[in-house]
Amino acid sequence: MKRLRGRMKYALVWFSAAVLALFVLLAVIAPLIVPHDPNAQNLLTRLKPPVWLHGAKAGFLLGTDNLGRDIFSRIVYGSRVSMTVGILAVCLSGAIGTLIGLLSGFYNAVDQVMMRIADIQLAFPTILLALAIVAVVGGGMNNLILVLGVTGWVPYARVVRSEVMSIRTSDFVVAAQTIGVTETRLLFRHILPNIVAPIITIATFQVASAIIAESSLSFLGLGVPVNVPSWGNMLSEGQLYLGTAWWISVFPGICIMLVVLAINILGDAVRDYMDPKTRLG
Amino acid sequence: MGGNLLEVRNLHKQFPIRAGLLRRTIGHVNAVNDVSFTLGTGETLGIVGESGCGKSTLGRMIMRVTDPTGGTIMFDGESLSELHGAKLRHARRKFQMVFQDPYASLNPKMRVEHILAEPLLVNGVMDREQARERAVRLLQRVGLRESDRLRFPHQFSGGQRQRIGIARALALSPKLIVADEAVSALDVSIQSQILNLMLDLKKEYGLSYIFISHNLAVVRHISDRVGVMYLGHLVELADKDSLYQNPLHPYTRALLSSAPVAKRGVQRDRIVLQGDVPNPANPPGGCPFHTRCPQAMDACRTVKPALRQLEPGHAVACHLY
Ligand SMILES: Nc1ncnc2c1ncn2[C@@H]1O[C@H](COP(=O)(O)OP(=O)(O)OP(=O)(O)O)[C@@H](O)[C@H]1O
Ligand code: SF4
Ligand SMILES: [Mg+2]
Numbered sequence: 158m159k160r161l162r163g164r165m166k167y168a169l170v171w172f173s174a175a176v177l178a179l180f181v182l183l184a185v186i187a188p189l190i191v192p193h194d195p196n197a198q199n200l201l202t203r204l205k206p207p208v209w210l211h212g213a214k215a216g217f218l219l220g221t222d223n224l225g226r227d228i229f230s231r232i233v234y235g236s237r238v239s240m241t242v243g244i245l246a247v248c249l250s251g252a253i254g255t256l257i258g259l260l261s262g263f264y265n266a267v268d269q270v271m272m273r274i275a276d277i278q279l280a281f282p283t284i285l286l287a288l289a290i291v292a293v294v295g296g297g298m299n300n301l302i303l304v305l306g307v308t309g310w311v312p313y314a315r316v317v318r319s320e321v322m323s324i325r326t327s328d329f330v331v332a333a334q335t336i337g338v339t340e341t342r343l344l345f346r347h348i349l350p351n352i353v354a355p356i357i358t359i360a361t362f363q364v365a366s367a368i369i370a371e372s373s374l375s376f377l378g379l380g381v382p383v384n385v386p387s388w389g390n391m392l393s394e395g396q397l398y399l400g401t402a403w404w405i406s407v408f409p410g411i412c413i414m415l416v417v418l419a420i421n422i423l424g425d426a427v428r429d430y431m432d433p434k435t436r437l438g
Numbered sequence: 439m440g441g442n443l444l445e446v447r448n449l450h451k452q453f454p455i456r457a458g459l460l461r462r463t464i465g466h467v468n469a470v471n472d473v474s475f476t477l478g479t480g481e482t483l484g485i486v487g488e489s490g491c492g493k494s495t496l497g498r499m500i501m502r503v504t505d506p507t508g509g510t511i512m513f514d515g516e517s518l519s520e521l522h523g524a525k526l527r528h529a530r531r532k533f534q535m536v537f538q539d540p541y542a543s544l545n546p547k548m549r550v551e552h553i554l555a556e557p558l559l560v561n562g563v564m565d566r567e568q569a570r571e572r573a574v575r576l577l578q579r580v581g582l583r584e585s586d587r588l589r590f591p592h593q594f595s596g597g598q599r600q601r602i603g604i605a606r607a608l609a610l611s612p613k614l615i616v617a618d619e620a621v622s623a624l625d626v627s628i629q630s631q632i633l634n635l636m637l638d639l640k641k642e643y644g645l646s647y648i649f650i651s652h653n654l655a656v657v658r659h660i661s662d663r664v665g666v667m668y669l670g671h672l673v674e675l676a677d678k679d680s681l682y683q684n685p686l687h688p689y690t691r692a693l694l695s696s697a698p699v700a701k702r703g704v705q706r707d708r709i710v711l712q713g714d715v716p717n718p719a720n721p722p723g724g725c726p727f728h729t730r731c732p733q734a735m736d737a738c739r740t741v742k743p744a745l746r747q748l749e750p751g752h753a754v755a756c757h758l759y
Contacts, residue, residue, distance in 0.1 A: 327542055328539055328542040329543050329545045329546075332535065332537065332543050332544075332545075333545070333556075334503055335501055335503060335530060336531075336534070336557035337530040337531060337560055337610075338556070338560045339527070339560070350545075350547040351545070351546065431547075433546065433547065433590040433592065434592050
């Protein structure tokens with residue numbers, strides 16, 4: 158039974174890796190495989206359902222949207238935006254938040270300042286803050302990544318800080334001090350490797366919220382421009398047609414879900430791998 | 439035994455007690471109070487006392503991982519309490535520590551080889567290849583196999599882990615090792631193996647130990663001299679045999695009388711102490727032991743007895759003498 162569960166888990170991890178690899182591949186080779194220009198409008202092919210449904214039009218695998226654009230082509234192109242924004246924003250916020258958390262947990266003076274700032278920032282919903290910044294500095298994918306990256310540090314910083322505080326008095330950290338390691342090495346080689354698990358947990362959740370934040374901001378006209386297909390754009394555009402043409406928003410929604418799920422499962426696997434107890438035990 | 443390796447003078451540690459929303463300091467715990475002693479090269483000083491009497495704090499101050507609030511520590515001709523930053527880091531190679539909990543004292547994410555090579559690498563003592571070789575030799579010296587070098591701490595038993603902890607402490611060829619309850623977490627059968635290993639290493643490398651334990655029998659086994667602590671004070675300090683055969687301080691007597699007797703049939707009068715150990719945040723005036731001492735006199739309540747040498751190799755802080 159245990160063996161079976163182990164195998165299932167193993168298969169699931171590989172499946173997730175495959176899903177993620179597939180989406181990355183799609184994003185990279187998008188221009189080579191799309192059957193249509195993702196922005197080509199055609200009023201004659203408006204709101205066509207996917208090919209397996211009655212009334213479909215040949216050549217439009219997943220149907221068309223209200224402007225007659227090919228959903229499949231848009232999803233393939235949209236993966237570029239969503240994957241890039243999701244992953245890069247999380248790397249950025251994870252790096253910033255982890256660094257601040259490490260310093261806050263270790264140096265009281267840093268802590269006093271940074272936790273005040275975190276409190277202030279938490280008073281505003283991240284999305285509202287991102288919105289305000291984007292409104293000032295302008296939209297576009299690069300700005301979106303920067304803004305989501307810079308505003309998303311607080312959860313990492315909080316968790317890392319409290320982990321550091323509980324671990325910094327433990328014997329192996331004291332032992333590292335007594336053998337004469339520098340504080341930098343202490344933080345990055347002794348403390349950090351022991352707190353990656355919670356960081357990965359937060360990161361996997363944050364990828365999802367970054368992808369969703371992209372869609373919300375794009376919906377408000379503050380994210381990627383309307384002429385750039387993104388899963389977020391598609392999701393929000395399709396909302397009006399949920400009753401009549403569900404495929405416009407459901408397919409990008411499924412993609413978001415698949416990617417988020419795959420990242421979560423892979424995150425778990427990475428966490429297990431990093432823990433010598435589960436790797437070799 | 440040569441000259442003095444370590445000279446501790448009037449060492450003091452107060453921990454602030456903080457409370458309330460603003461974490462204001464509302465008082466102090468006197469964890470270590472005016473402790474002075476010396477340690478010769480190649481000597482083992484045992485420190486005994488009940489839980490909370492300040493043994494660990496004393497050891498950690500000597501290891502310079504806790505900052506003293508008063509007093510001086512002279513080590514190998516250098517004033518340790520004045521060293522900071524890079525100078526302190528450099529000096530650390532000469533004094534190392536063995537910890538109580540062999541599960542908590544090894545980084546769970548590091549392979550044994552890395553744990554043992556790291557002290558050598560961070561101090562620039564050797565290059566990577568030499569450090570790796572030395573790690574293997576250390577491993578073998580403490581009774582583990584070369585093939586163990588690539589394993590992680592959780593793959594060892596408690597006793598094996600403690601051997602790894604000892605090997606790490608040895609890596610930099612220190613002169614002093616402070617062992618804080620180094621065998622207390624281990625099975626009794628393993629305890630003597632570790633103690634014997636430590637005794638062998640001491641002879642082989644000319645080490646000095648400060649061996650902290652609440653276990654009188656263990657301290658007796660390994661020490662040359664023994665210091666007894668009560669409520670942050672060093673109340674008696676004597677050569678091992680002198681202390682165990684002729685304890686002078688009423689607290690030492692009580693402590694020894696309550697320890698289990700090794701030989702069956704040997705009868706000893708048990709001295710049962712009345713009352714609890716006073717709160718170290720609010721210590722009694724005069725002799726710290728007067729609230730529980732069966733022989734307390736008037737002077738004991740007001741005048742604090744100093745640690746005085748009564749006979750060669752035997753000092754005690756008590757008004758009876
Ligand atoms: N970091 C700290 N902050 C505040 N108080 C402390 C701290 N460390 C120790 N103390 C207090 O100092 C006193 C001495 O503690 P210490 O750990 O040195 O005792 P110990 O003799 O080692 O006890 P044990 O046998 O339980 O290890 C205790 O009252 C303890 O509560
Ligand atoms: S000084 Fe007095 S109270 Fe203290 S131990 Fe000696 S006799 Fe007892
Ligand atoms: Mg202790």
